[in-house]
Amino acid sequence: MLLTLVTELDILILDEPTNGLDIESSQIVLAVLKNLALHENVGILISSHKLEDIEEICERVLFLENGLLTFQKVGKDSHNFLFEIAFSSATDRDIFITKQEFWDIV
Incomplete structure (x- = not known):
């Protein structure tokens, strides 16, 4: 730095x-x-x-997993946005991810 x-x-x-x-x-x-x-x-x-x-x-936060966007937050107007979701299997996780809607990345 x-x-x-x-x-x-x-x-x-x-x-x-x-x-x-x-x-x-x-x-x-x-x-x-x-x-x-x-x-x-x-x-x-x-x-x-x-x-x-x-x-x-940060004003913009992106969560990536294996190179894929899994969550995005823009702006500081909402706090405590961090969360954890546990899945019983990788298949359940993949099904959950495919049903999510994400914003366009600029």
Whole structure:
């Protein structure tokens, strides 16, 4: 991430940027990323399993499984959108996914 501070970038791609960090360090990293997006006009793509971090700083969230879009949330006007669905088999999961309607990706 230091590279971002010394180089003008249009987009920054990060994989697990807060993984292994303590809470205070994670908050600092998230604040820097939010500042880059809001004030430096840097697009940021984050891959992370820490969903609370993603919800805190992102305006658009996509959930992917095996390269397929499984859920999308746009905007910050609704909170607590994270959920978990368990299936008894992969077949049941596949049937559920095929019956879902997803929005167009721009």
